[in-house]
Amino acid sequence: MSLPAIRHIDATDFDVGAPQWPLAVERRADIDRNFAERKRAQPKLWNGRVLLFRDVACHGGTLAGRAFETDFASFLWWRGTGFPDDAVRNVFGMAAVRGRDGGFLLGVMADHTAAAGQVYFPAGTPDPGDVRGGRVDLAGSVVRELREETGLDAVAFRAEPGWTAVFAGPRIAVIKVFAADQTCAALLARVRAGIGADPEAELADVIAVYRRADIPAAAPVFMRAYLTASLSD
Structure with missing residues (x-):
């Protein structure tokens, strides 16, 4: 299977105000039934509000x-049924923390989350709290997710310019690299201490990958594509 396309971008620009989702109205009974089944298996799932996207394209160096x-x-049902409505995209920011020894930190999602067992950078689907002045603040979303999932504060790192966008069908991962002065081992110890002290932690563990051979099987395709392009053999 070929890996997704990868493109460097300078910025993102998403306004908020696309029409509401007719599919979510048409398939409401199916959506509610699916969520009730998921809740029985994972009682901590919460039906909050999220942002999805339309008319996504690159204009010069900007993903808009x-x-x-x-x-x-509705998002869970759409994702779990093969992404019906091919005009919709799931655009999400990811924080790629890289230690001074070259490794990347990846989180292992906890069993009570919707992505249980998957392994990827701290990330999350944007929500209405990420809207600033009528536009999606993807950079702010990434900083928030990094802090919530790992306890790490982005101001302690050096944010590299621009983003890497990974296009995996309806999913578009927009990745910001944060370079750390600490080794991965030191960062792992900090994050694991926080996870161990929080019974509601979103992560079950955190790992470091240094080479392509380290890429875990539980990493989604967009993560495998990014890490394959970013790491050596």
């Missing part, structure tokens, strides 16, 4: 489009 608000239950 329009965001609209929906509920997490």
Whole structure:
């Protein structure tokens, strides 16, 4: 299977105000039934509000489009049924923390989360709290997710210019690299201490990858593509 396309971008520009999602209205009974089944298996799932995207395209060095608000239950159903409505995109920011020894930190998602067992950079689907002045603040979303999932504060790192966008069908991962002065081992110890002290932690563990051979099987395709391009043999 070929890996997704990867492109460097300078900025993102997503306004909020695309029409509401007709599919979420048409398939409401299916969506609610699916979410009830998921809740029985994972009681901590929360049907909050999230942002999905339309009309996504690159204009020069800017990835742009329009965001609209929906509920997490609709997002889960859409994702779990093969992404019907091929005009919609799941655009999400990711924080790629890289230690001074060259490794990247990846989180292992906890069993109570919707992505249980998957391994990837701290990330999250943007929500209405990430909107600033009518536009999606993807940089702010990335900083928030990094702090919430790992306890690490982005101001302690050096943010590299621009982003890397990974296009994996309806999913578009927009990755910001944060360079750390500490080794991965030191960062792992800090994050694991925080995870161990928080019974509601989103992560079950955190790992470091240094080479392509380290890429875990549980990493989604967009993560495998990015790490394959960023790491050596």
